[in-house]
Amino acid sequence: MVAPLCRRGRPSMSNFVIAPSILSANFARLGDDVDHVLAAGADWVHFDVMDNHYVPNLTIGPMVCHALRKHGVTAPIDVHLMVSPVDRLIGDFIEAGASMITFHPEASEHIDRSLQLIKDAGLQAGLVFNPATPLHYLDYVMDKIDMILIMSVNPGFGGQSFLPSTLDKLQAARARIDASGRPIRLEVDGGVKVDNIRAIAEAGADTFVAGSAIFNADDYQTEIAKMRAELALAR
């Protein structure tokens, strides 16, 4: 069971979630690397699924998610589908042990149906917005959304720079969440680092995906602690 954001308005320290993207982990020893990052203080595992069709890269699928569960990972696994079509993979990830599934609305044949497939299985569901994708896809599905993921880079690769226009978009998404009155998480993904995480939180994000910043650090624990120290300063 994954805790939702418990109260309306600006997130508080206790609600901040750090979700390392395993796109930047060592795939040759993935289970151990995931254990290591969770022991270092990460909250969730962010699981990037790319199909070389919707995005120009190819990564991992349900078998790897299942293997992480078999390995003993009990933390929430946050599956980000960068695939088209979407629905065929939803059932496989439900079986594989995903905790929440997000997908790109423009990649889904029927957004409402994709969300419902996820919700019917008791998982948390969300939509992902590329830098140039408008938020209006949320208009008629806010009641089915547990998480909004704002991409702060164009999807496909780790190690890109954070796009500054994301801050305005996060504020707009935060306003929609507050207006809905629902406990919806606001996640951000791409170029998140110690030196920008505070500004990103102040724009309204409560859930932070960071790949290269954590997995390329000499010491995961120190890097995550530095991020939390910055988050503690967010107003």
Ligand SMILES: O=C(CO)[C@@H](O)[C@H](O)COP(=O)(O)O
């Ligand atoms: O989904 C993606 C990229 O498409 C991300 O999850 C990246 O993997 C984040 O990596 P960094 O920008 O933090 O290195």
